[in-house]
Amino acid sequence: MNxxxxxxxxxxxxxxxxxxxLVLGLGVGGDRAGKxxxxxxxxxxxxxxxxxxxxxxWSVEATAGTLIxxxxxxxxxxxxxxxxGLLSVLLPPAKGEIKERGEFLALMLFSLxxxxxxxxxxxxxxIFVALELASLSLYLVTGFPRTARAGEASLKYFLFxxxxxxxxxxxxxxxxGATYQGDLARIGSMLDSASPLAAAGLAMMLxxxxxxxxxxxxxxWAPDVYQGGPAPGVAIVASASKxxxxxxxxxxxxxxxxxxxxxxxxxxxxxxxxxxxxxLAAVSMIFGNLLALAQTSVRxxxxxxxxANTGYLxxxxxxxxxxxxxAALYHITGYGFATIGAFAVVAAVEKNRGSxxxxxxxxxxxxxxxxxxxxxxxxxxxxxxxxxxxxxxxFAMFASALKGGGTGLAWLVILGAxxxxxxxxxxxLVLKCAFGSDEVGSELDVSAGHRVVVLVSAVLxxxxxxxxxxxxxxxxxxxxxxxxG
Amino acid sequence: xxxxxxxxxxFAGALLVLLLPARSAAASRWVALVAALAGAGVALxxxxxxxxxxxxxxxxxxxxxxxxxxxxxxxxxxxxxxSLLLLTGIVAVAGILFSWNVERRPRAFFACFLTIIGSVYxxxxxxxxxxxxxxxxxxxxxxxxxxxxxxxxxxEYGAMKLTMYSIGASALILIGLAVAYAxxxxxxxxxxxxxxxxxxxxxxxxxxxxLFLGFxxxxxxxxxxxxxxxxxxxxxxAASMLLxxxxxxxxxxxxxxxxxxxxxxGFAFWQPAIAAxxxxxxxxxxxxxxxxxxxxxxxxxxxxxxxxxxLLGIASANLWGLRGATLQMISHGIIAGLLFGIAGRVxxxxxxxxxxxxxxxxxxxxxxxxxxxxxxxxxxxxxxxPGFSGFVAEISVVIGLWQSNPWLTVFVAFGIxxxxxxxxRALHRAFFPDRxxxxxxxxxxxxxTKPELIAIVLLLATSLAxxxxxxPWVRMIDEGLRSPLFESLSLKP
Numbered sequence: 001m002n003x004x005x006x007x008x009x010x011x012x013x014x015x016x017x018x019x020x021x022l023v024l025g026l027g028v029g030g031d032r033a034g035k036x037x038x039x040x041x042x043x044x045x046x047x048x049x050x051x052x053x054x055x056x057x058w059s060v061e062a063t064a065g066t067l068i069x070x071x072x073x074x075x076x077x078x079x080x081x082x083x084x085g086l087l088s089v090l091l092p093p094a095k096g097e098i099k100e101r102g103e104f105l106a107l108m109l110f111s112l113x114x115x116x117x118x119x120x121x122x123x124x125x126x127i128f129v130a131l132e133l134a135s136l137s138l139y140l141v142t143g144f145p146r147t148a149r150a151g152e153a154s155l156k157y158f159l160f161x162x163x164x165x166x167x168x169x170x171x172x173x174x175x176x177g178a179t180y181q182g183d184l185a186r187i188g189s190m191l192d193s194a195s196p197l198a199a200a201g202l203a204m205m206l207x208x209x210x211x212x213x214x215x216x217x218x219x220x221w222a223p224d225v226y227q228g229g230p231a232p233g234v235a236i237v238a239s240a241s242k243x244x245x246x247x248x249x250x251x252x253x254x255x256x257x258x259x260x261x262x263x264x265x266x267x268x269x270x271x272x273x274x275x276x277x278x279x280l281a282a283v284s285m286i287f288g289n290l291l292a293l294a295q296t297s298v299r300x301x302x303x304x305x306x307x308a309n310t311g312y313l314x315x316x317x318x319x320x321x322x323x324x325x326x327a328a329l330y331h332i333t334g335y336g337f338a339t340i341g342a343f344a345v346v347a348a349v350e351k352n353r354g355s356x357x358x359x360x361x362x363x364x365x366x367x368x369x370x371x372x373x374x375x376x377x378x379x380x381x382x383x384x385x386x387x388x389x390x391x392x393x394x395f396a397m398f399a400s401a402l403k404g405g406g407t408g409l410a411w412l413v414i415l416g417a418x419x420x421x422x423x424x425x426x427x428x429l430v431l432k433c434a435f436g437s438d439e440v441g442s443e444l445d446v447s448a449g450h451r452v453v454v455l456v457s458a459v460l461x462x463x464x465x466x467x468x469x470x471x472x473x474x475x476x477x478x479x480x481x482x483x484x485g
Numbered sequence: 486x487x488x489x490x491x492x493x494x495x496f497a498g499a500l501l502v503l504l505l506p507a508r509s510a511a512a513s514r515w516v517a518l519v520a521a522l523a524g525a526g527v528a529l530x531x532x533x534x535x536x537x538x539x540x541x542x543x544x545x546x547x548x549x550x551x552x553x554x555x556x557x558x559x560x561x562x563x564x565x566x567x568s569l570l571l572l573t574g575i576v577a578v579a580g581i582l583f584s585w586n587v588e589r590r591p592r593a594f595f596a597c598f599l600t601i602i603g604s605v606y607x608x609x610x611x612x613x614x615x616x617x618x619x620x621x622x623x624x625x626x627x628x629x630x631x632x633x634x635x636x637x638x639x640x641e642y643g644a645m646k647l648t649m650y651s652i653g654a655s656a657l658i659l660i661g662l663a664v665a666y667a668x669x670x671x672x673x674x675x676x677x678x679x680x681x682x683x684x685x686x687x688x689x690x691x692x693x694x695x696l697f698l699g700f701x702x703x704x705x706x707x708x709x710x711x712x713x714x715x716x717x718x719x720x721x722x723a724a725s726m727l728l729x730x731x732x733x734x735x736x737x738x739x740x741x742x743x744x745x746x747x748x749x750x751g752f753a754f755w756q757p758a759i760a761a762x763x764x765x766x767x768x769x770x771x772x773x774x775x776x777x778x779x780x781x782x783x784x785x786x787x788x789x790x791x792x793x794x795x796l797l798g799i800a801s802a803n804l805w806g807l808r809g810a811t812l813q814m815i816s817h818g819i820i821a822g823l824l825f826g827i828a829g830r831v832x833x834x835x836x837x838x839x840x841x842x843x844x845x846x847x848x849x850x851x852x853x854x855x856x857x858x859x860x861x862x863x864x865x866x867x868x869x870x871p872g873f874s875g876f877v878a879e880i881s882v883v884i885g886l887w888q889s890n891p892w893l894t895v896f897v898a899f900g901i902x903x904x905x906x907x908x909x910r911a912l913h914r915a916f917f918p919d920r921x922x923x924x925x926x927x928x929x930x931x932x933x934t935k936p937e938l939i940a941i942v943l944l945l946a947t948s949l950a951x952x953x954x955x956x957p958w959v960r961m962i963d964e965g966l967r968s969p970l971f972e973s974l975s976l977k978p
Contacts, residue, residue, distance in 0.1 A: 326553070376626070385622055385626060387619055391619070394659075395554075395659065395663070396554050398660075398663045399662070399663040399666045399667065402663050402664060402666070402667030402668075403666060403667040403670075403672070407667055413660055413663060413664075414660050417656035417657075418653070418656045420656060421655065421656040424625075424652045425649060428648065431626075432633060432641075435630060438590075468554075469551055472553050472554070
């Protein structure tokens with residue numbers, strides 16, 4: 001093994017860890033005068049570290065590999081993860097919510113390093129270790145505000161997470177027992193007849209991944225974390241963590257177990273993982289959308305809509321097809337930026353009005369036109385309206401799923417399209433508060449950090465929607481490279 | 486002139502209005518008017534150039550857009566498209582003139598209005614199913630905002646109902662398009678490619694109704710039409726004009742240009758059902774209109790009735806039928822715009838009631854003679870009196886229907902009688918009431934303003950022009966019907 005080459009391939013993660021240690025040190029030690037680090041300084045350093053990581057990522061040539069797979073897929077997904085991380089660390093937490101700024105930022109950066117590593121490996125063991133690095137950091141990040149709600153959220157997140165991690169690890173050990181392999185590409189080529197041991201292992205791994213993606217019925221933590229966690233931490237949980245989870249799912253299912261997909265097609269069900277993914281998709285879409293209808297807390301609403309959104313992603317995965325998975329990765333990218341933006345708006349409103357209930361958004365358009373119009377963009381994208389990323393993503397996923405998986409998948413697509421129509425209802429209720437009221441209140445005090453994050457996210461959501469090609473093609477061709485044959 | 490400027494000017498106008506300083510009502514309406522005039526001018530220029538030179542190659546623009554999905558930025562403007570663009574332009578200008586008095590949040594109002602206009606232009610120009618759907622869906626949020634912020638009567642309910650019907654219908658369209666895309670195997674969303682593909686009959690039988698229903702809901706297909714009267718009554722005047730005048734036509738356009746060409750065998754199978762629903766729409770719409778108390782509800786249900794003719798024309802699946810359907814899109818767009826404009830703006834803004842019983846007290850034919858005259862002429866046009874566009878359109882549909890399902894024309898004849906009945910009832914009650922007490926003169930009302938007058942004249946003149954000299958319109962429409970999209974129907978004169 002050539003260590004300099006190996007190091008050059010994990011440079012982004014190295015940079016993240018070094019930045020984390022730097023802000024940690026600054027947070028504990030303070031500056032030369034002994035004053036504690038200012039929040040903005042730490043956030044800027046963390047953002048600069050993320051930016052540097054993206055630059056370094058693209059400065060190294062892409063190569064295939066096992067433990068560290070610096071392939072096109074990992075480059076695309078790491079870019080998305082790091083960009084989402086950059087925006088998330090820039091978000092200022094609520095006043096007085098975070099006392100240990102250095103530790104908080106360092107944990108966010110550690111989680112980003114974990115997510116980034118997880119999306120860039122074809123080895124089951126490193127997938128587990130990297131996901132645990134991310135998860136442990138995120139449990140702590142969620143519980144950072146010393147409120148009962150954050151504590152509850154953190155504990156729930158931790159309990160669900162550790163059980164699902166146990167499932168994931170047990171699944172990995174079963175697969176290893178069946179194949180003596182941790183390398184997904186080799187597992188894919190070795191397993192030519194269904195082994196019951198490997199099938200059991202895969203089923204357990206699915207539970208672990210279902211948790212990461214917040215697919216029903218592994219979703220129960222999501223609304224609480226979304227509601228109780230600090231905005232910057234939730235932004236990572238809702239975006240970058242989802243991207244990494246999806247990349248891991250794609251690598252495991254398509255690369256490792258592509259031959260065991262079976263079929264989720266109506267009337268032509270065949271044994272394999274695809275029917276199970278189809279069921280998870282259907283349950284997540286129904287459950288997430290219907291429960292979101294009843295929410296008045298916008299944070300919780302976003303939590304349930306995240307569950308529904310995972311359902312749409314799983315429709316594309318159920319096709320067991322590279323182009324559909326590429327479309328799903330494109331979709332989660334757009335989704336991630338829309339969610340970060342939405343959380344930035346929610347955080348800014350909370351800061352001024354003290355609540356994230358729908359009513360506190362009333363008259364937003366008069367109080368801050370920038371926030372209101374951006375919120376319109378984010379929610380319209382989440383609802384799947386053009387010309388925004390959410391529309392293009394859903395359309396691409398559904399169309400490619402039918403093309404790659406056969407028109408037998410129409411039952412999932414029909415369910416997804418109709419429930420996505422239902423979702424417009426709950427997003428519109430928020431928009432109605434923001435735009436419908438004539439009440440002209442005092443102008444909102446929106447900090448620069450919120451402004452930047454909202455603006456950049458809005459530009460990305462519109463840009464990705466109208467010009468999807470670079471990202472969509474990047475993911476689709478990356479998967480074409482990755483897939484055997 | 487490049488017809489793409491129609492939607493470009495509308496979207497640019499919308500952006501520009503938003504960038505104006507707050508509380509600049511006059512500036513926003515002038516910007517909106519200029520943008521709408523520019524779009525209408527482009528459409529008129531394209532239309533007359535095409536009329537003068539019908540053998541010139543059709544303008545089209547075909548740029549790569551999303552290669553991984555096979556979606557292209559493909560626009561084309563044949564005679565039929567240009568006729569629909571011209572309709573949109575005229576209704577847009579009239580709508581802005583009828584909303585000259587909007588003082589409440591004018592920037593947002595006109596931005597929403599222009600966004601809808603731009604998307605409508607875009608749908609008519611699109612020759613790529615994905616692009617068409619993008620434009621089609623952009624309309625949804627501005628529609629909701631226009632009704633829920635500036636509307637009247639039960640606006641929250643009307644706005645949400647209309648929006649949920651629209652988005653539900655869009656979900657059906659998405660499913661239909663995705664199925665066609667996947668089953669064609671060509672990896673393209675180009676309408677001509679999708680239409681040329683060979684779909685198995687079994688697939689067409691279930692995919693066609695999904696796609697057709699998706700477009701049909703927006704076209705007021707009975708019995709999924711109830712959003713239309715509720716929504717159009719709740720909407721502010723300009724939005725009612727726009728929604729009934731052109732946005733409903735998007736549904737009809739999609740049904741005719743997407744659903745039918747893509748799945749011809751499915752269409753052949755479901756054709757009797759569509760014809761039956763069309764007849765039901767004409768009769769039920771007219772009967773319901775007959776019993777309404779609110780003048781705007783009368784017009785709302787009359788729209789459902791008139792849209793039934795479009796569906797019947799499509800169901801006839803012959804040259805006369807499709808020609809009539811397209812003519813009816815244009816004719817109804819103009820007439821519905823006129824009726825909603827007079828009822829919602831001219832009358833309501835002065836009397837603050839639309840109740841047919843209460844309007845009697847205003848003695849409108851004496852106090853507002855201009856409006857009474859205009860509404861009488863519009864009613865005549867709506868009833869299909871020769872000389873107006875409605876006659877030309879409906880007679881074409883009936884000829885087409887006679888060729889395909891002669892016995893259905895009996896029901897249509899009933900429908901025409903009923904149309905006369907509800908139109909005359911509303912006209913009589915609202916404008917020419919029987920007043921017992923002749924001694925007490927009604928309170929005088931302010932006369933028609935200039936913008937109102939211009940808008941009324943513009944719409945009436947267009948309807949008359951089409952009615953008196955339909956030849957150029959028919960020629961332009963027939964050009965579009967010769968498109969390869971309709972090859973499967975073998976339209977013969």
